[in-house]
Amino acid sequence: MSQPSMLLAAEESGHAIGEASGWFLENAWLIPVIPAVAFFLILFFGKKLPRGGSEFGLAAMLGSLVIAAGATWQWISSTTSHYDEAGNYEVEPVIREIVWWQSGPYEFGLGQHIDGLAIMALLLVAFISTLVQLYSTEYVNGDRRYTHYFAALTLFSSGMLAMVLAPDMVQLILGWEIMGLCSFMLIGHWWEEQANSKAALKAFFTVRVGDMGLLVGTAMLLAIFGTLQISEINALAAAGEFDSQNMLMWTAVALFIACIGKSGQFPLHTWLPDAMAGPTPVSSLLHSSTMVVAGVFLVARIYPVFHVGLDINAAGQSVNLIAAIGGITLLVAAALAFVQNDIKKVLAYSTVSQLGYMMMGLGVGAWTGAVFHIFTHAFFKCCLFLAAGSISHTAAHHSFDMKKDMGGIWKKMPVTFGAWMVSTAALMGIPFTAGFFSKDEIIDSAKHFEYTWFYYAGIIGAFMTAAYMTRATYLTFFGKPRGAAAHYMGVEHDTHGEVHEHSAHPDEAEHADGHIPDHTVDAHDDHGHDDDHAHDGHATHGRPLPFAPFDSPWKITAPLIILAALAVGAGYLNAPALKIYWFEHQTESSIGLPIDHGDDHGGEETEEPHGDEEALVVSEVAAGANGPFASAAEGGDHSYEPSGPYAVPAPPVFTWANAAPGLILVALGILVSWFASLAVFARRKNPFSPFVGLTTRSRPIGALHSFLVNKLYLDHLYEKVIVRAVAHPIAKAAYWFNQNVIDGIVNTVGTVTRRLGGWVYRNIDQRVVDGAVNASGTAASESGHALQPVQSGKVNQYGALLFGAAGIGAILLIILNG
């Protein structure tokens, strides 16, 4: 077999383009390979090692991080040295592939496609994974499946990394599905509890439903473009080289269905809150930089397909599929976050909501804003999850119930509290945090590109985000300590006014086996945990009460501090408010489409980006996105004439005036929610007091509340109607058909034939069959006799029957066709 050869492909292109180079860039394919190898090492040797294999996982992630950092550095130096005076930052992607499989005219590659987007994601994933691994060494310490946990976690990162540098759709699918597998393993980590294994199944299965779209969409891409290489697909789509825009639209729809499943978009978002059944570090990894981001990443990765296929930014378009799903998701999820008692579920819905922002951003043409939001969101959401884990680990005795087991703990956990507050500010989009810069650009773009509805969705979403996060913050950190937290704080709880014995478990490691199997309080509020768990002797790990301010161990707080710093700092890579566009320049060549800066030459970059405000504050985006095969794609009855190559509009220029409505709503959200929380949870008298208990007093509001609590009844539809129908009546009917109809026919034919057999044997066989056939028949008969007790004589008959029938048939055919 020929040795697969590495080939370095650098594509020729019209205008002067720099070539990125360097060892790290050319060997970036090692980034996913290292953790993949580590996975096998952990699996086979992990148990024999002193740290149960976690050393492999952590080392592998560090190795990946080093290479990713090196690649980032080399990419930045390439882009900086290659940008010309026209503001052209384009650097060719570094594509290296080996032939993964060939089939007739096609060759599909395995390798790497490194460009700004891939670099961003690689660094992000490697970085967050490293922190999560470090955190996990403490958090799941002593778990019975410690080794398997690290194996799955490492493979998970590998899957995401393989996906983000995929040069080819098939490799993208590989990474995509490996993540699906690992999420199954990790969500169901404590599978002794049926609720957990159900959640794992649900996650895998829901995503798999969406994956139908991925498989079919990929086949459609092959049909349209004749290739599955991402760079070629992007180039062909951007150049309008396809036969039917209608087909491209359906391709975009099919692929987007996969993204709906993976990124937890409405209406397939229901798996995501259940996925909280997994250990908290897993939730933080899944919901920050990996897994759920994969869908958004896919849209960003082959953006020309979606942009052209769905006519995004076409003149007069006010809605399209991606924006609509994103907009609905961000509002619905934010509403659901209000009715959660489980802190992790608040964060889960918050993730869904933020993913909705990202999708909406991509849907309105704000590619940079959406991608930057992936980047910033990863830090603060990861931080929030880890903070929640820290609270649960240290203060709430593995409970995540804000109402039962938390409250007032800000004093005792200053680091966790600080990290939480900073990340919450970033999530709300408070000015000068990272979340502000990224989210504002999405909202601003929606307004500027005339997706007015989505602008409103965006600012209302910002209000809701501020409100539910304030509620969660209040319940967790303020007010009176309750349940396990009260115990931890050394405060007597109202209903359980007793101090428990607490010396049974002297160290941290001991309590961890409390996870299994009867303490699976991580599960969720509906199953598995109740007050009893929170009040056995574990809660304080044997420390005297009341004790001094005490936070989680450094392996937990260190990641928190780093992430909190980044929840602010990461924003300054692209802060339009401060005229910083660095991130944009690093990644804009990954859009795959030219950027239209608002002049008449759509697609050509003659303007210096963001240099001139006049040129950029363009309320009507030039109709650069019209295809040669214009067809009204999504909800647009507009008519427009084809006008050359496709392009995305340049991001709008930031002004505080534009940002003001959103910011006012955020402030309002915080205030309203704060006072409402005081009124509802602390029974303080304030203007919101009249609303307390409204859900029980007012029927419509009560109905809305239970509608939300029941997750819009979508789970009922999926589980009780669709799944049950397929799994029971439909499957049973199919099986009945099989056993009674098809098999019935077979058995009848068998009986009839058996009767016929005797006749045939007597009348046809002896006369027709020739010598060669007789010889075989005798052989069959011989072996038949040898095992006579089994089926005496029958073989003989069947053999005869066979050859008899064959003979007749042959004669008939010869006569008919002769």
Add this chain to the structure above:
Amino acid sequence: MDPFKNNELLTIGTFLPLVGVVIMMFISAAEEQLHKMIAIVTAGATLVVGIITLLQYDYDASGQLQFVVNEEWISVINSNYNIGLDGISLPLYFLSMVVTFLVALYTYDNMPDAGSPKMFLMLMLILQVGMAGSFIAQDLILFFVFFEIVLLPMYFMIGVWGGEDRQYASLKFFLYTMFGSALMLVAFLAIYYNTGAESFAFQHLYEAGAGIGRNTQIWIFTGMFIGFAVKVPMFPFHTWLPDAHTQAPTQGSVILAAILLKLGTYGFVRIALPMLPQGAEAWAPVIAVLAVIGIIYGALGCLAQTDMKRLIAFSSVAHMGFVMLGISTLTVTGINAALFGMVAHGLITGMLFFIAGSVKHRYHTLEISRLSGMLIQVPKLGWLLGFSAMASLGLPGLAGFWGEFPALLASWNPNDAILGDQLELYRVLTVIAALGTVLAAAYLLWLYQRTAFGNPSPEFMPEAPAARSLSAAANDEHHDHHAADDIHDVTPLEWIAWTPFLVAIVVFGVYPQLMFEIMDPAVVELVNVIEAGVG
């Protein structure tokens, strides 16, 4: 040795098992261990010949037949002993040797209850001759003879060493296949006479077959279709399969799934399509529809099962549906996918049947509702079940994916030179087939959740439940040995027999080019023949 010169390598590789059979015939049936050893050694020697074949094979000329022998055989009917190997048959030929060897090895410790290893292993070796022969035959009569040799040993394996309902299952298997064979033979004779009764050689018929009138081609194809479709098995000819699989001893199930079913699909690819291109053109949409019905129907059948082994059996109907869907596209990608899918299904479903056998051996039941907590009681077996289930549902990175995904790619883009006017139909079918991947995930994960997760059911807990789950908590093999009398984890012999399967599933899944590279040139040749024939 030059693979293009006449040589005996294939003949030796194919008939070597008979040497073992002859030796075993002269040894008393009481010498059970000796018989086992002879069978293992014979199968091992056969495998060595297979490995030599792999080494001698010229991979740069994978599109052409190699190791060709063409000797006069039955001159009365112009049938020759005409054999050869190319990229289409090499993987399957070799797979049959590997599977037989590993199954023989597995039998050493896991003889089915009916006993008499002498007969059992002799039948197994004869079976191997038939399987290997079918893949090397380049002459219709020779192919038919090998194809039928397979039938009897399997019939007896099910009928003698099978489960409670073995009589019915074996008879059904036998009759059904015979029925198909009869029509197939008719078709073979018809094609022979319609091409001037000159030769049964494949190569000759590839050229001459296209000359047959279109309607006649369709008729002859019908005969072959039924013959091969029964073997595959395709909906609606599949009902023998769940019974045969469920009743067969583990060894029988593994061989049946891994190799026997592939004789049908191989027949389509090697014989029916290139010899009767216009017949194929007319039948392809029908095959595609039946294949997709099989995918959905098989999956629904799985969801209705309460018995693990029967569920796996039904999943074969669905998987072979993907294989047939690939074939029906008449494209290089589709047929490549089908060939890959055959090997992958052989490995994965074979592995699943091994596991089912081991579960039955330990728990004496395969009722899904009675099994639970395998991951605690037999953690390694539980892991292997999970691994195989993931492979079976087509997870990328494992072999199963490369049978399914390219088949979907191909069915969205069927051969437009031949099936251009059927584009819409194929595209609708693609979407429905994609739904099959979702259902596959459903039934496999559901099976896994119920059998492997949770806590072990008390009926299989010899000790106090608490102590038991604690000792299993250590996740250590040693604990399981003293804890339970019957229920133990994977034995060393099982590891030896299974590891090649597991490694192959991973290796071909991670780097499928290993196999595509061999098959692709041969498939390109094949599709050229079909396209030329349709003209």
